[in-house]
Amino acid sequence: MARPAIVVALPVTERKIVADELRSAGFEAIQIGAPDELEALLEHRRDIAVAILDGETDLDTSLEYYGLLHERSHKIPALMVMSPSAMDRMFSPSSADEFFSRPYTADSIRWRIEAMCIRSMTVDDGSGPIIQSGSLEMGDWSRRATVLAIFNPKGGVGKTTIATNLGSALQLHRGQKVLLIDADTVTGHVTTSLGLEQVRTVADSWNDQADGGPVESLTELAAPHPSGLSVVALTSSPLNTEILEPSRVADSIATARPMYDFIVVDLHPSYSSLNLAIFEKADRILVPVTPDVPALRAAVQLRDVAIEVGLQDRLALIVNRANSGVSVADMERTVGMGALALIRSGGLLFVRAANEGRTVIEMYPRERITEDFDALADRLVRTHVPEASPADTPQRSGFRLFGRSKEPARA
Template sequence: MTDRIKVLIVDDIPETRDHLSKLLGFEGDIEVVGVAASGADAVAQAVALRPDVVLMDINMPDMDGIAATELLAARCPTASVVMMSVQGEADYLRRSMLAGAREFLVKPFSSDELTASIRQVWTRERDKMSRFTIAAASPASGNGSHDGEPGTVVAVFSPKGGVGRTTVAVNLAVAAASLGGKKVALMDGSFQFGDVGVLLNLNPKNKSIVELAPELEAGELESLDNFLISHSSGVRVLLAPPSPEQAELVTAAHARRVIERLRADHDLVIVDCPSTFNDTTLAILDTADLVLTLLSLEITSIKNMRLFLKVAEQLGYGPEKVRLVLNRADSTLGIRVADVEHSIGRKVDHTIVSDGRSVVYALNRGVPFFLSNREAQVSQDILRLATAVAGASPANPAAAADKASSKAAAKKSLFAWR
């Protein structure tokens, strides 16, 4: 990729193409390398011109933007598609994401929105490529615990709410800290309705990610440490804004920068994600090395998981990045684990038992169950997950074997992220 962002404009209406070209002509860091009037033309030009970003109209007469995006994913995978549509419905967004689009702009949009989207997808792609390069170039360390080494970012995600993300994220962080020798950060990425503070009984004044927004806007991030709260377990916590309307002050770019800084200072960064699929969630998932994707034995959870796995594939997240965690795996709801695996076409990687008594008691006291009821099966399951994620436990022969294994094999492993 060169310094200037190469953009291909695709729209069947000549005036729109001219207008977009003119708008982008004012931007020093963006270069319009071509314009196309149809989906077929777009694919041909993209293959020839290798743009970084394709601005794609969704409604076109011959081949629509979604079909063209699907073709581009195969023929020109280095081009990131920004979809443009007059409709902003969830279904359009979902279909675009499934086709491989990275951003979605609803017409009419301002020139600021346009350029911000282009820069965002480009930065995201460039960061991803550089991470791949770093990961491929550096020998697998296996433990990731030495000072100065960037840590592992683990996103705890689920395409459906109420499946146990916050419960797992909080207890996982505490369990990972208990393994010893690991500097662990926990970020509440659920900016609108963050619950991490409740589960850990933390309610400080003016200490959340929103206080960092002015610094992030100014392009600096100097006082992050002042806003991290030290929990008695040793976990350092960055809370979500205290009220939902403040969530919009934290952008996708902010979230990415904060996570990268946390990664630089910690061995393990655990992020509790929202279940909504927007640019902020995407930024978190993209930045993560590992996406622990939670599901439960419910039809809706399984259906959403199937869709998410398709999106994940389009985003280039392999099975080594997306790990499936079945929460409340022993619930007797008429669906068996084997049924779930059959339905989503993949094995579940980890299971956590249901234990309403320990979980709710812990919730009401504001003490994670991993600390108050360590012997419970649910705590043992969390510990196993933490050990796998942290990867350095001698109790885990797979991790030890991994260190000695070849780079190719290590890349496939859950334990050797960098």
């Protein structure tokens, strides 16, 4: 993964030396010489980690830069050269900002940047800063949330039920901060099943923004649910999707990652450009299947598509209604994926919970169906990288469903 971008706004004689040092460490160093260059850059870049400013020789210009870094939804920390006499002119600097003085070496700046990137991945629980959940990689400075896409190209397999209850189990029983996104722009009903009415959608926000309204992040749009989940819907109508440009939606999900531990995305059953863009951002694509031929055929089709586009390592099977009597081992062999979790049939429990705008995790914490979701949540919390399975590297072969041989389904 590429390391984040660093803006270098130092005097010309120092700018190139520092930029070259940062590039040697794998950062993208962007040299700028005026505030309007930074303003233009921030219009289309979302991966800037730190800006290096010169508040000693040109404090006024540096304060212009600083204002742009914190304008609108931007909260980009600054590493600034400052003299002690100039400190009292700063506008209450953020706790994420740092300062240094001359003389300095390019190498010392590089290591200050490394430390600031690490610090952006920490939280303070009262006992001092600790690294947030997940493995620490220098190139992963802005990542926190594990993005889970819930998808099967066949409808009716329980995607929304799994998305809402898995999110609730992670939030309530495992202490994870979860953003739940309804990205089914055709038949999505996450907000309805959770009893959230009249929510402001991403499409609403972006249409308002196009008319001169404010920029709103997914975090700002998220509606709170009693379970603690933050819930966002892309749209409330399939007729209001034109503004939902796929790469912009995917980028907005990536931008929300530092604010959450998990982002759970419920998708429409299609190979739309929107879904494909979200697949690229997903750490795992959880594939719910029910023990019936159409659902398993659809999962095999998804497996073949994933092989074609290089996403097969992200797939993981979720066997829904697993207590139907059909062999899970047979289902794994048929689909060519190992099962990450088995979810038994919840029967009327799901209906009763949805009628109350709740999840079974909230209403029936001692039921065995809740134990199934807790077990899945445990596996996801324990590991960020999908576990390999012998079935994860299939070759195209005859398609066998419970003794019936067919050719592989094709996308």
